[in-house]
Amino acid sequence: MKIAVIVPSLHDLAPVQVAIAVAVQLARAGHEVTVYYFKASTVEWHAEGVTFKRINFFSSIPWNEYDIIHSHGFIPDAFVSMRKPAHSRAKSVTTIHNYVFEDLSMLYNRFVSRIAGKSWINSWKKMDHIVVLTDDAKDYYSTLLPKKQITRIYNGKNIVKDPSVILPQHRLLAEEIRNKYTYCLGTISALISRKRIDILIRHLSRVETGGLLILGEGPERTNLTNLVTKLGLQDRVKFLGHIPTAHNYHELFDISVHPSISEGFSLSLLEAASYQKRIVCSDIPAFCEAFANDEATFFNSDDEFTIDLAIHNAWLDGEKPKKAFQKVKERFSEERMGEEYEALFALQLDFKNPIDI
Numbered sequence: 001m002k003i004a005v006i007v008p009s010l011h012d013l014a015p016v017q018v019a020i021a022v023a024v025q026l027a028r029a030g031h032e033v034t035v036y037y038f039k040a041s042t043v044e045w046h047a048e049g050v051t052f053k054r055i056n057f058f059s060s061i062p063w064n065e066y067d068i069i070h071s072h073g074f075i076p077d078a079f080v081s082m083r084k085p086a087h088s089r090a091k092s093v094t095t096i097h098n099y100v101f102e103d104l105s106m107l108y109n110r111f112v113s114r115i116a117g118k119s120w121i122n123s124w125k126k127m128d129h130i131v132v133l134t135d136d137a138k139d140y141y142s143t144l145l146p147k148k149q150i151t152r153i154y155n156g157k158n159i160v161k162d163p164s165v166i167l168p169q170h171r172l173l174a175e176e177i178r179n180k181y182t183y184c185l186g187t188i189s190a191l192i193s194r195k196r197i198d199i200l201i202r203h204l205s206r207v208e209t210g211g212l213l214i215l216g217e218g219p220e221r222t223n224l225t226n227l228v229t230k231l232g233l234q235d236r237v238k239f240l241g242h243i244p245t246a247h248n249y250h251e252l253f254d255i256s257v258h259p260s261i262s263e264g265f266s267l268s269l270l271e272a273a274s275y276q277k278r279i280v281c282s283d284i285p286a287f288c289e290a291f292a293n294d295e296a297t298f299f300n301s302d303d304e305f306t307i308d309l310a311i312h313n314a315w316l317d318g319e320k321p322k323k324a325f326q327k328v329k330e331r332f333s334e335e336r337m338g339e340e341y342e343a344l345f346a347l348q349l350d351f352k353n354p355i356d357i
Contacts, residue, residue: 001067001345002032004090006076009039010052012244013190014267015097018155018337019072023050025338036061038075043244063088068345071127072097074120081123091348094124095131095153097264099140106194106262121145129348131341133265136285151344154290156337157270157328165248170213173238174252177211181236183315185210186253188246188268189260191218196259196282199304201227204236206308211236213253215246250275255314260284261301269296270332273324278314280307290332295324 005023007016020035027033027049034051045052055061057075063084069092071080080092100120105113121144124130130150132138138152177184185204189195191214200212201224214224214237221239228237243249247268250256256272258281263269265286272279279296281287288298297320299310314320 001026001349002065003068003070003345004034004036004061004066006036006069006071006079008037008073008075010037010041010043010045011039012041012043012242014155014264015072015095017157017267018095018097019070020045020047020050021156021158021334022070022338022341023047025334026342029338029342031342036076057083063090066090067349068093070095070341070345074116077120077123077127081126091128091345092126093129093131093345093348094127095133096124096137096141097133099137099262099264100144102262103194107192129344131344134286134289136289137264153337153340153344154332155265155267155270156332156334157267157274158334159247159271159274161251162245162248163251165243165245166251170240170249171252173240174213177213177236177238178254181211182209183254184252185212185255185257185311186215186249187212187257187259188215188249188271189258191216191220191224193220194260194262195220196261196304197224198227199259199307200257201231201233201237202304203307203311204233205231206305207311210255210311211238213238213240213249215240215243215249217242247271247275250277253277255280255311257307257311258282258287259299259304259307260287263287265290270328273321273328273332276321276325278317278321279324280310280314291324291327295320295327 003026005019007019023033023035024047036053036055069080069090071077071094077094101113101117104117131153132141133155135152138150141150174184250272256277256279258269263286281296282301283298284301297310297314299306
């Protein structure tokens with residue numbers, strides 16, 4: 001197959017990571033893959049066998065040369081739905097990485113969510129097929145889009161460890177936390193409201209047993225920094241900023257914490273399991289679908305105080321990380337993800353009815 005993958009940018013964001021991981025797996029399987037992107041980045045992608053080309057919304061790409069057009073994100077989806085000729089032989093497939101109305105509402109407001117959400121859904125309706133990341137997302141979108149056009153494929157993540165990525169001063173911070181307190185908590189995420197990093201900070205104000213390393217940047221950084229100052233936790237909470245290939249920092253964590261109120265399918269969660277770290281996460285559907293109670297420790301998403309006991313229990317349980325690690329190897333690899341996309345694309349070209357994978 002000849003496949004075009006279209007992403008918003010080459011920034012080091014989860015949807016882009018997933019798209020390029022799929023592209024690499026398809027290239028390894030012998031397919032010809034080109035990644036088109038709208039915005040460049042300082043991040044260097046090493047994607048064997050994959051060609052990268054920058055475009056803008058008014059660019060013309062050779063639609064009829066491709067068998068599959070695979071888009072990720074609002075601008076790529078709009079580009080495909082508006083620019084792809086009606087007579088093109090290429091089949092269009094999009095991967096939805098969010099819960100559209102909820103996520104847009106948290107990022108902007110309800111008015112923007114309604115307008116942009118409806119526009120986005122209209123672009124999906126023009127696609128030949130739609131991929132979602134969980135069974136819960138499939139149920140959600142089956143009320144908005146034709147159910148027979150939706151397939152669930154879990155994200156996959158392979159880890160190549162590179163301890164040299166960890167800055168010496170950051171190793172020292174983790175050591176200082178561990179020397180003064182019982183354990184070092186860690187979280188890697190964009191600093192936006194739906195990630196609810198504030199819950200972790202308030203947790204530390206109620207206990208004396210841990211410190212916290214926060215990796216990531218975003219619009220909530222100032223609010224979170226002010227909260228740390230207000231609670232007098234400057235010695236226990238450290239902001240490390242954006243770190244390329246941040247998954248390596250899981251080496252520094254005793255417990256990896258994921259308090260999000262909404263997720264598509266968290267790569268950071270898979271990374272934590274790949275490092276065999278104790279995992280504490282909110283009991284939202286995406287997390288509960290990824291791991292069971294004997295693999296991760298959950299707290300009530302509607303009651304932030306329950307995170308206190310969840311972190312305490314996770315610290316005492318050394319068996320769950322082993323089971324979560326095994327789950328990632330067997331179920332959430334990039335190879336398996338690539339195979340499932342390859343099978344779905346082949347079905348589209350055979351004009352058969354799609355099936356659940």
